[in-house]
Amino acid sequence: MGTKTRYLHLAAATAIALSATPGSPSRSAAIERKSSAAKAASSGHSEGHEAGTVSGTVRVIGAQTAAARINMAADPACLRIHPTPMMSEEVVTEANGALKNVIVYISNGVGNRSFDPPKEPAVFEQKGCSYSPRVLGMQASQSLQIVNLDPTSHNIHPVPQNNREWNIIQPPGSSPIAETFTREEIIPVRCNVHPWMKGYIAVFKHPYFAITKEDGTFDLKDVPPGEYMIQAWHEKYGVLTQKVTLEGNQTKVLEFVFKP
Amino acid sequence: MKRNRMKVDIASILVLLFAAGAQVTPAQESHIGGITGEATRGRHLYRRYCVGCHGPLGDGRGENAPWVDPKPRDFVTGTFKCRSTPSGELPTDEDLFKSVTRGLVNSNMPPWLPLTEQQRADLVAYVKTFSSRFREEKPSAPVEVPSEPAADQQSIQRGSELYQKMNCWSCHGKEGHGDGPSAQTLVDNRGYPIPPFDFSAGTRFKCGESNQDLYRILMTGLDGTPMPSSSSALTPAQTWDLVHYLRALQINAKYSKASSPPRTGGSVALNKQLVRRPEHADLF
Ligand SMILES: [Cu+2]
Numbered sequence: 001m002g003t004k005t006r007y008l009h010l011a012a013a014t015a016i017a018l019s020a021t022p023g024s025p026s027r028s029a030a031i032e033r034k035s036s037a038a039k040a041a042s043s044g045h046s047e048g049h050e051a052g053t054v055s056g057t058v059r060v061i062g063a064q065t066a067a068a069r070i071n072m073a074a075d076p077a078c079l080r081i082h083p084t085p086m087m088s089e090e091v092v093t094e095a096n097g098a099l100k101n102v103i104v105y106i107s108n109g110v111g112n113r114s115f116d117p118p119k120e121p122a123v124f125e126q127k128g129c130s131y132s133p134r135v136l137g138m139q140a141s142q143s144l145q146i147v148n149l150d151p152t153s154h155n156i157h158p159v160p161q162n163n164r165e166w167n168i169i170q171p172p173g174s175s176p177i178a179e180t181f182t183r184e185e186i187i188p189v190r191c192n193v194h195p196w197m198k199g200y201i202a203v204f205k206h207p208y209f210a211i212t213k214e215d216g217t218f219d220l221k222d223v224p225p226g227e228y229m230i231q232a233w234h235e236k237y238g239v240l241t242q243k244v245t246l247e248g249n250q251t252k253v254l255e256f257v258f259k260p
Numbered sequence: 261m262k263r264n265r266m267k268v269d270i271a272s273i274l275v276l277l278f279a280a281g282a283q284v285t286p287a288q289e290s291h292i293g294g295i296t297g298e299a300t301r302g303r304h305l306y307r308r309y310c311v312g313c314h315g316p317l318g319d320g321r322g323e324n325a326p327w328v329d330p331k332p333r334d335f336v337t338g339t340f341k342c343r344s345t346p347s348g349e350l351p352t353d354e355d356l357f358k359s360v361t362r363g364l365v366n367s368n369m370p371p372w373l374p375l376t377e378q379q380r381a382d383l384v385a386y387v388k389t390f391s392s393r394f395r396e397e398k399p400s401a402p403v404e405v406p407s408e409p410a411a412d413q414q415s416i417q418r419g420s421e422l423y424q425k426m427n428c429w430s431c432h433g434k435e436g437h438g439d440g441p442s443a444q445t446l447v448d449n450r451g452y453p454i455p456p457f458d459f460s461a462g463t464r465f466k467c468g469e470s471n472q473d474l475y476r477i478l479m480t481g482l483d484g485t486p487m488p489s490s491s492s493a494l495t496p497a498q499t500w501d502l503v504h505y506l507r508a509l510q511i512n513a514k515y516s517k518a519s520s521p522p523r524t525g526g527s528v529a530l531n532k533q534l535v536r537r538p539e540h541a542d543l544f
Pocket of ligand 1: 129153154155191192193194197
């Protein structure tokens with residue numbers, strides 16, 4: 001499934017690359033439009049018809065160990081939810097090495113443009129004594145809603161470097177907690193009551209980020225033409241960086257491979 | 261090559277010097293009651309009394325820091341344990357003044373009563389210069405502490421149910437000895453192990469000792485540690501129930517502890533610290 005989508009992306013990228021050969025009229029038009037697109041960007045992130053896509057796959061090869069079982073004995077309420085032990089979700093891979101929960105984002109090239117945060121909140125759930133999603137992407141100043149669906153109390157404790165550190169108990173049946181982060185950063189989130197609960201909230205000033213799915217794929221959509229650094233971050237394997245130059249209406253396909 | 265690096269070093273020292281100068285320029289003040297503290301005066305006091313632990317840069321890396329546990333506060337992050345403000349917020353000037361005056365039990369942070377109120381206010385103003393947060397943010401209104409209802413048996417019983425429901429026992433233990441199932445796994449925001457409060461260890465807390473202080477501790481949590489805030493989870497009446505239960509727990513924990521063999525060297529040291537606490541409780 002993962003490979004199939006990748007080939008499709010490749011085909012599309014080649015087609016676009018062929019049509020946009022250097023010096024062709026379409027390219028210079030794209031460059032001209034770049035500056036006006038940048039100006040228009042502050043009003044939102046829909047870049048009109050010339051915006052492109054950066055998509056691709058993240059994989060890990062070698063040094064893969066089987067996921068560990070989580071021992072939830074510390075809280076009988078959690079134990080009851082998982083009669084068969086839950087497996088650690090630190091590394092989730094498919095047979096071909098496709099890696100889930102990698103944050104892929106533009107780390108450089110967006111410049112000083114500012115983006116209004118989306119109106120709808122980013123939702124972070126505590127479900128089955130585990131975080132869902134384990135890795136959440138959101139925009140700076142977007143509302144963050146924290147929900148406890150479990151029959152036990154959790155404490156939500158983000159441990160940031162550049163944002164405010166807070167730590168709040170959320171008992172079962174309480175209404176969602178609304179919070180936000182204002183600075184760009186990948187923030188570890190912990191529940192100290194249940195030491196196995198680990199999650200990450202990635203905060204960006206722009207909307208160009210994605211979290212890889214089970215098949216390791218990601219899509220950064222509506223990206224205006226430009227030169228960018230794209231990073232792929234994984235909680236265990238660290239960061240990989242690639243440079244990409246995106247022409248108008250183009251789809252670039254990137255492949256990130258962690259080799260731990 | 262070597263000389264080049266020297267040049268760079270001198271340049272960066274100059275930059276640092278300028279930055280340090282600039283840090284004091286926006287004349288950081290503190291306001292405690294009728295007293296106004298001045299950072300320029302606090303600086304000299306800090307160099308004399310505080311630098312050994314908190315360090316010249318206020319990052320908690322003074323020369324004595326390696327031998328101190330828990331570690332001296334890093335003032336640069338602007339994260340403080342004892343606040344009257346909600347979790348994640350800056351403390352008020354008054355909060356910092358109280359911490360400097362009272363010291364923090366079960367730690368090497370001594371009470372600074374020998375210094376005058378003016379001197380302590382000056383120190384608070386200087387401590388605030390280390391974090392840009394004090395220039396960028398304002399703490400919101402302090403948590404209100406409503407008047408205390410009767411500590412009757414029903415209130416203690418309700419409090420006991422909350423202690424269970426809120427998973428306080430996961431860290432503090434069923435009997436409050438600080439030995440819950442998650443206790444061994446806890447670390448502070450700098451990664452150092454941090455034991456949960458042991459309710460048999462005395463009636464004083466880092467952030468105060470009255471029932472009002474205890475109410476506030478539950479509302480605000482101790483930022484930078486696993487100790488969470490219950491502000492969005494409890495009504496004022498429930499918070500008082502929990503306060504009443506914790507007081508009962510302190511008495512029970514002491515007796516249940518006395519009948520069991522002493523545990524670690526740590527708790528012995530802890531008791532010694534409590535014994536030599538000065539008697540100025542009535543001041544706050
Ligand atoms: Cu939890």
